[in-house]
Amino acid sequence: MDLQAIIIEINLYSRMLNPRKQTARPNDRHAFLVLGLFFMGWIFAGCGLIAQIRGDQPDDSQEVDSVEAPGWIIPEGEPQFLRPRTWNLLHQAVQMGFDFSGRAVNGTTELTLVNLRSVSRELTLDAKTMSFNQIRLAGETHNLSFAQDSATVTIDLGRDFLQDDTLRVVLDFTSQPPNRGLYFIDPDGTDPTRPTQIWTLGQPEDNSFWLPTIDHPAERATQEFWITVPDSMRTVSNGFLISSVSEPESGLRTDYWRLDLPHAPYLFAFAAGVFKSTEIWQNDILYTYYTEPRYDDYKNMIYDRTEDIMAYFEERFDFPYPWGAYGQVSVRDFIARGMENTGATFLYHLAQFDDRGAIDRDNTDLIVHELVHQWFGNLVTTRDWANLPFNEGFANYFEILYKRDRMGYETGTDHSLQHQKDYFEEAQRYRRPIIWNEYQQPEDMYDRHTYAKAGQVLGMLHELVGDEIWWASVRNLLRTHAFSAVDMRDVQHIFETELGESLAWFFDQWFYEPGHPELSVRFENVRNPDTEAHEVRVTITQKQDLSLQPLYRMYAELDIISGLGFERVSVVVSDEVNTFYFPVPQPVTDVIFDPYGYQLAEINEETGALQLRIRMAHMEPAVRYRALEAIGKQGLAEQFSEDINYLGRHDASHRNRAKALALLRGQEGIHVLQTGLQHWQPERQPDVQVRLAALQLLGPFTAQERVRRTLSEAIRGESYLVSAKALRMYAAADYPDAFNQAAGLHGTYSWNEVVQEAVTDALIELGTEEAAALLETISLMPGDRSFSNRAQRWLEEQREAAEGYSDETTETDADTEINR
Ligand SMILES: [Zn+2]
Structure with missing residues (x-):
């Protein structure tokens, strides 16, 4: 199916086909923009003016506001490039024990590598602030000489290794990670509010703070860990626990974990602590759920839906869960909400709750997100941190899809609109291309562009190509690139292969340019000059600062609403000013852009009282939400108090209900009091955020x-x-x-x-x-x-x-x- 066919198919849904498009101007702005950015060195103070002068003059001159310098910036940095690769890491085995009081790791690691160059005599490993007692070739006792700087160790191998030669090198090391990579939690056992634990978090390149390795996402190795801990502790790591040997004299125990499939070094992980666990074998997957002991009875609530989420994605991806075992553990004071270590996801300790806590929260988003990473991130891995949005975008978008399919359309839409809001908030401060190699530190990539925006863009791609092409492409991507590293151009090529059409325009504007469309949407009832028939003229103007952001091409829907009902039509927005004429049986009362809320665009429109009322009764939750937002912004909550109150009680979307009730806060009408008295109760409102918003209404009473x-x-x-x-x-x-x-x-x-x-x-x-x-x-x-x-x-x-x-x-x- 090609794109044109999709548009026609959508159009067939409507009785009003073939919008008459008035303006179609050739567009060289995009090329100009790219060159401009390149040569102007991101000088944006004056760029607003340039945009205004160059801008096409729309029909309605009032549409042109004076363009001010944006309040946001485009962050600057040095381009980061892939580093040269000399050795291919195949396997890493690690034996380790811990000095709790010294916060130190004492380990021995053997790395198996293959030489990629014609001749190599040196091996450089990432090893940050680490000391080495001995480095030798496996099976030999002779010490190799080595040199260190703060980030690496370079070993003189003593002889030449030719291309494809295998090297096995053994390093005895001691590391004292400075709260990076590996973390000791209350190692002296002095804090009664914290359990003693050790856990690791390798992303982005932090594992080399405690373990010498090739710490790069495009590397990929199998793994063996022998972890020696006090016998009272449990360990959790990648792959399967093969054996566990206690030494009664020392009170220590050594757990042997092994992962026989290769994965990136940032995913190497283990945790040690006092945990209770439950194991379930289902469809050839070993699930293990770990908690701190006090939460032992609540594992089913804490890790609720895990097996269903697994089944859902195995079926959608048409690719069985690759790693055999899937453990989830909540660890104390984790610095992220979750980390998708291969086959062993770590979650923050607040993911744990008891039966009363389960009223207030669930971990569905988090569990979906980390489980999706087992395919998108661990099986197919970002080539570098510039392409981290490959990992995170898919994980974020699939949260939405799972919720939409399994927990209801409104719940999925609520989640999607929240992601949009998250991104737009960040975009007030700065805008960068999603795929971006000018970060200072890889950690700079952990922002809402990488997560929320990339997820939303993939959602738009899904809408653009349709379900069939979407899933065919997702499956093709996993099949083609399993156990390898990719960038977003690889994703583009897979989608283009399935679609049979170039998607360069889509990927360029969304992944490789900063910003988003800022649209002005206006409509007017007119008469066709030839036939005198009723028409509605819809003008959609792209108002974003075009000196810094692209002119977008968007395939969007419009709802045209009159006293007779509504019609949904499709339009292509690609110019700065886009004017469409639609024949209508009578003058219309409203035109709503993008009723599903798919488009990652800021929409500026003038909505009168009648329109707001119509929108609050619209079938799409995104439209109702936008109406509530407009009411809040325009300070009209008193005027629409009764309508808002109705939505606060009955909207199918929890987010809309909470939003509506929040708008009533401080009001003194009797209906507000009644809602407050009744709707904080679980019998009326299952969602705790709605109940809290209802309770808040009692303030004035x-x-x-x-x-x-x-x-x-x-x-x-x-x-x-x-x-x-x-x-x-x-x-x-x-x-x-x-x-x-x-x-x-x-x-x-x-x-x-x-x-x-x-x-x-x-x-x-x-x-x-x-x-x-x-x-x-x-x-x-x-x-x-x-x-x-x-x-x-x-x-x-x-x-x-x-x-x-x-x-x-x-x-x-x-x-x-x-x-x-
Ligand atoms: Zn993630």
Whole structure:
């Protein structure tokens, strides 16, 4: 199927075919833009003016606003290129033990490599701040000489290795990773709030802080780890646990883990700690779910859906899960939310919750994201960090697809619109091409361009090529590039092969240029000059600063709405000013661009009261959300209070309900009070964010006894988040028993200590003597905890204020004395 056919097919859906397009101008702006960026050295202060002068004059001169220099920047950096490759790492075996008090790794590693050059006499490995006791060839005792700098070790191999010769080299090393790559958590066991653990996080090139290796994503090796830990600890690593040998005299145990399929060194990983685990064999996959012991009973909730997510993607990808075993473990103080180590995903400790915490949250997004990486990232791997959006874009987009298919259209759409919002927020600050080699550090790539924007662009690609081509391409990509590294051009070529058409324009504008379309959408009811028939003229203008961003080509839908219903038509937006005429049976009341919310475009439009009302009743959740946003921005929430209240109670999208209720905050209508009293309850609203937004509505009504009773009931409710919010509101209302309510919850467990945080806030809010006494107790609670620190700070402030007051009194007295 080619693109034209897709457009026609969509058009057939509509009775209004063949929009008459007025303007079609040749466009050399794109080439100009690229050259301009190259030669102008990103000078953008004056570029707005250039864009204005060069800009095509649209029909309606009011469309041209004076173009200002953007508030965002294009970040600068030195281009990063692939480094030369001399050796191919085939296999790495590591034996390691730990010095907890010295925060050190003592290890021996054997690397098997093949020479890629005609002759090599040296081997350079990544080894950051590491010391070597001995380096030798395997099977030999003779020490090899080596030289080190802060990032590498270069070994003189003592003889020449010819092309394709195999080298086996053994290194005895000690590393003290500076909280990079490998992390000791409470290694001395002195913090009662933290378990003692070790875990690694190799991405992007951090494993070489603790292990000498070739730390590059395009490298790929099989792996064996022998990990020696205190016998009380469990270990989790890539592949399968082959054996476990205890040494009773030392109290240590050595676990032997092996992965027989090659993967990139940044995915080498292990964790050690006291964990409980559950194993499930299903469809030839060994699932292991690990938690800290207190969460042992809740594994089914914490790792809910894992097997369904696996089945879903195995079927969609038509490629069985490659790694045989899949472990998931939550580790303490993890510096990411999750990391997709091959066959052993690590999650942050807040992914753990009990049955009450399960009311407030689930890990679906995270579990989908990391599991998708087992194919997109681990099986097929980004060639370099400039192409990290290959890994992350697919992982992010498949979160949306899974949720849409398995948890409902609205839930998937909510998630997608949230990703758009995330990206647009970041784009206020800076815009860069998604695929970008000018980062300073690989870590600079961990932003919303790499994640949310890349995912949204892949979503648009899916819409553009259609389901059949999309899945054929995804499957082709996995088949063709399994166990190898790719960049985004490889993805482009696969999609082009399946589609039979060039997609260079799409990949260029979205992946290799910064920015996004900023569209002005206007419509007007007119008469056809020849037939006098009704027509609607729709003008879509690309308003983005074209000196910095491309002129986009977009295939989009429009809903044309009149008293007779609506028609959905397709348009191609490719010029700066695009004017379309559609025949209509009568004057229309609204034209809605992109009702599904697929396009990653900022849309500027004038929406009157009637349009907003129509949009709030539209079938598409994206349209309703945009209407709510417009109402918020225009300050019209009072005017539309009843409609918003209806959406807050009944919208099929949780996100829309929460958004609507948030708009009613502070309003005093009786319907607002009723919603607040009823919709915080789980029987009315399953989603906790909606319940919190409903509870917030009671703020203006706290003088009423029934509101006090409701808040008191909410404090004792099941949801930790609801309980915490209700307690804060209760204290803010200064009810007589507020202290008792707070004191009653002090010291109780809650997910992420959200209730104890609220207890602390409530006591500070009350500020009474008995509150201060309890805050004293809280400030002395062990461990480094934010609420405890906050209590301490508040108490110090009180003391300082008291002292300051007495100082002031003294000064005043002194002044008085002098004056006297
Ligand atoms: Zn990811």
